[in-house]
Amino acid sequence: MGPADPVRTEEPVVLSVGTLTRRIRELIEAGLGEVWVEGEVSNLRRQASGHVYFTLKDATSQVACVLFAGQAAQLRGMKFADGVQVQVFGQITVYEARGNYQIIVRRVQERGAGALQAKFEALKRRLADEGLFRPERKRPLPRFPRRIGVVTSPTGAAIHDFLNVLHRRQKGIAVVIFPVRVQGKGAAVEIAEAVRLMGNSAEIGIEPVDVIVVTRGGGSLEDMWEFNEEAVARAIAASPVPVVSAVGHEIDFTIADFAADVRAPTPSAAAEILSADAGGLLEQLGHFSSRLRSSAVARLAAARERAEGFRRTALYSEPRRMLQQSRQDMDRLSEDIHRAGSDWVQARRLRVERSAVILSSHSPMKKISVALADLVQLGTAMRQRSENRLAAARSQIEKHSAVLDALSPAAALARGYTMTHAVDGTLIRSARTVSAGQTILTKFFDGTVRSVTGDPDQPNPG
Secondary structure, three states, X not given: OOOOOOOOOXXXXXXXXXXXXXXXXXXXXXXXXXXXXXXXEEEEEEOOOOOEEEEEEOOOOEEEEEEOHHHHHHHOOOOOOOOOEEEEEEEEEEEOOOOEEEEEEEXXXXXXXXXXXXXXXXXXXXXXXXXXXXXXXXXXOOOOOOEEEEEEOOOOHHHHHHHHHHHHHOOOOEEEEEXXXXXXXXXXXXXHHHHHHHHOHHHHOOOOOOEEEEEEOOOOOOOOHHHHOHHHHHHHHHOOOOEEEEEOOOOOOOHHHHHOOEEOOOHHHHHHHHOOOXXXXXXXXXXXXXXXXXXXXXXXXXXXXXXXXXXXXXXXXXXXXXXXXXXHHHHHHHHHHHHHHHHHHHHHHHHHHHHHHHXXXXXXXXXXHHHHHHHHHHHHHHHHHHHHHHHHHHHHHHHHHHHHHHHOHHHHHHOOOOEEEEOOOOEOOOHHXXXXXXXXXXXXXXXXXEEEOOOOOOOOOO
């Protein structure tokens, strides 16, 4: 640095480890998001919580993966173990506690399954878990709709098939077509918005429709993919008007089919579901008319018979007498009710008094007094028995003490006897066991004398 160079005074920006890791996570999630990754499973660990941890690796690298318990059920029926080649779909993120990047797996499939089909299954499973396809959410279709809204391409074969079948079976049904693209990127947004507007027709200034049909002709999975988008499924589920999904052929299924109130296998089948056959309807109306006429005649005859019978009753001929009799019946019932009430109260009073007497006889204080008296008696008896046993034990001890005193060597010594033993404590019982010059101890009752033995062959100088 030369003398003319300015001196830098800015403090460097210092990040904590947590802040740095969080920024890295945000960059990774924003830059990569959800991806499909293929590799070999290794280090597979299944936790008691239901979460599954494993590593996905290839010849050059590896990445940590976690499949939480909520998605782990999809592994049932699949060979999922170390060494298995799989494709996983999930969110790239960073486990901040260790600073490691990982994949939060949403979908697992064996290698070779199509990505679109896997995406279809993943969305279907997620929306089903939310309850979007529950049968109790399905609404019944109107039996005789007057206005039908159709969301489709106005130039496709689907709308022509639908209209031909609808008007052949039942003329007079109004059809409102909302033109949209049914294929290509961005078509899903148009379809979802059309369903929303058809269900809220006041926004576009048209009369309300009784039912909405979402339809298109058949095609490949890619061709019909816009009907598998989440926006379309949610718009159908949120529609205030019942929705029929008629997408593709009979073997084709889309997410829209599961979200709709009714799935029709083809556009023509949707027209048949929503229309009534004119000839059959007329025949059915004639049958109902005949039944209604017969029923009306029978009910009228029965009413006439009942009126005639009523005309012959006492109430019809003598209403005042019947009213007086009803009043007497009411008075009698009132007295019966009052009497029954008094009897009930008296019976309950007697039960309460009996219960009070029983409770008094079982009073805890009485039981405690009896128990205390018994306790005093037991204490007195225990004390007397203890004293008796103590006196008997004392007498027994005195007897044994007298016997021991009589047998004690000390008593014998007191009577003039002595005990002689060697210095090592051995008792000398015979003179033959004593050798000349041996030190012996002679014990008297009042002391001990030490002496040395002489030669037994020498005369005693005394």
